[in-house]
Amino acid sequence: MTRKFVEGENRVMSPIKCLLVAGLYAAAALAAFPAAAEEFAYEGHRKCSSCHRSQSESWRGTAHAKAFDSLAPNHKAEAKRKAGLDPAKDYRQDAQCLGCHTTGHKKDGGYDPKEPNDYLVGVTCESCHGPGAQYRLMHRKAGDRFERGGKTTGREQLAELGQEFAFQERCNACHMNYEGSPWTHAKPPFTPFTPKVEARYGFAFDKAVRDDKAMHAHFRLEGAFVGDPVAPFHAEFQAAAKPADKSRDED
Numbered sequence: 001m002t003r004k005f006v007e008g009e010n011r012v013m014s015p016i017k018c019l020l021v022a023g024l025y026a027a028a029a030l031a032a033f034p035a036a037a038e039e040f041a042y043e044g045h046r047k048c049s050s051c052h053r054s055q056s057e058s059w060r061g062t063a064h065a066k067a068f069d070s071l072a073p074n075h076k077a078e079a080k081r082k083a084g085l086d087p088a089k090d091y092r093q094d095a096q097c098l099g100c101h102t103t104g105h106k107k108d109g110g111y112d113p114k115e116p117n118d119y120l121v122g123v124t125c126e127s128c129h130g131p132g133a134q135y136r137l138m139h140r141k142a143g144d145r146f147e148r149g150g151k152t153t154g155r156e157q158l159a160e161l162g163q164e165f166a167f168q169e170r171c172n173a174c175h176m177n178y179e180g181s182p183w184t185h186a187k188p189p190f191t192p193f194t195p196k197v198e199a200r201y202g203f204a205f206d207k208a209v210r211d212d213k214a215m216h217a218h219f220r221l222e223g224a225f226v227g228d229p230v231a232p233f234h235a236e237f238q239a240a241a242k243p244a245d246k247s248r249d250e251d
């Protein structure tokens, strides 16, 4: 299934061989990407945290990490009442809520209330960075290559394996998903917490993505990955980034 890792491949080929190879690539691409965009599997944040300790520790303190707790009875009772929900009810198995308070609900490898996986509870790494089963393998390879010989890898290879670089549509799918939303892809189940309930539930991406109560802190990258696609705020975040703890857990 996995697309082959191409290491700086720039051999000269005859036109015929070129066509053949292009055909093979097209066939491989069709086999690897049968449906629409979202066929990569979710795995849970343990897989990311084993290498990205600093981001994980920071994320643990955010509102996103605690999003599942909000579904428990008597948590955030006042907010629930205002939004027309029952504060005494346990919403932790409710399909109307799980899509935005867990990771990858109803998607390949994602959160399933019948077999709850702790590493998919709350809004975790893959909710924003994309389902990671494929691209995380490339992080390991490219990281090792970079460490050994300083060779960099293009981010477009990560994007092809499901890693997200634009972010905003992913945020919108949870934050802007309500009836009457200016976001045109809104569809049920909707969030009960809309700007009509309270103005503070309105979502302004540029401000929200810089909110350190909800977003993990940023740590310095060494530059194993280069080029586009890259988020417009990437340079700004890296300029202010802290040194990263680079130790790895075995996984």
Ligand code: HEC
Pocket: 047, 048, 049, 050, 051, 052, 125, 126, 129, 131, 132, 133, 136, 139, 140, 142, 143, 144, 155, 220, 221, 222, 223, 224, 225, 226
């Ligand atoms: C085996 C270790 C490993 C695992 C597992 C891993 N990564 Fe990485 N990741 C890396 C390395 C190495 C880099 C390059 C770091 C650098 O340039 O300093 C990287 C880079 C990144 C970047 C920055 C990419 C860029 O734009 O330059 C993000 C975001 C990221 N990882 C997220 C994740 C997420 C989310 C997961 C889990 C799905 C994950 N990683 C799993 C090792 C790993």
Ligand code: HEC
Pocket: 063, 064, 066, 067, 068, 070, 099, 100, 101, 102, 103, 123, 127, 128, 167, 168, 170, 171, 172, 173, 174, 175, 200, 205, 208, 209, 210, 211, 213, 214
């Ligand atoms: C899977 C759904 C989901 C995604 C994706 C998501 N969020 Fe959230 N976000 C939530 C939920 C749920 C909460 C509320 C957590 C709680 O308190 O229960 C939240 C809370 C927040 C808050 C805090 C709001 C407040 O009132 O203080 C901010 C800011 C925020 N998110 C920004 C973002 C940004 C920026 C992105 C994209 C980069 C994003 N979120 C992606 C579901 C999501």
Ligand code: HEC
Pocket: 070, 071, 075, 076, 079, 080, 085, 091, 094, 096, 097, 098, 099, 100, 101, 173, 174, 175, 177, 189, 190, 191, 192, 193, 200, 201, 202
């Ligand atoms: C479409 C995504 C979505 C769905 C579905 C959803 N939520 Fe949320 N929920 C959010 C987002 C986004 C926030 C953060 C809103 C903010 O603070 O701006 C949130 C916040 C909350 C909060 C905290 C509000 C506060 O003021 O602190 C509670 C409690 C909550 N949700 C409960 C629920 C329950 C119960 C359900 C199911 C009946 C549900 N949510 C369904 C996206 C969703």
Ligand code: HEC
Pocket: 045, 048, 049, 052, 055, 056, 059, 064, 123, 124, 125, 126, 127, 128, 129, 167, 209, 214, 215, 216, 217, 218, 219, 220, 221, 230, 231, 233, 234, 235, 237, 238
């Ligand atoms: C609510 C969305 C969201 C969640 C959840 C999230 N991230 Fe991020 N992450 C971002 C954004 C936005 C950036 C900035 C991207 C850039 O600068 O290119 C980022 C950047 C990163 C980077 C690049 C270096 C840095 O520190 O800026 C790594 C590595 C990373 N995240 C790993 C993780 C891991 C591991 C988790 C889970 C433990 C996680 N992220 C959870 C949104 C998120």
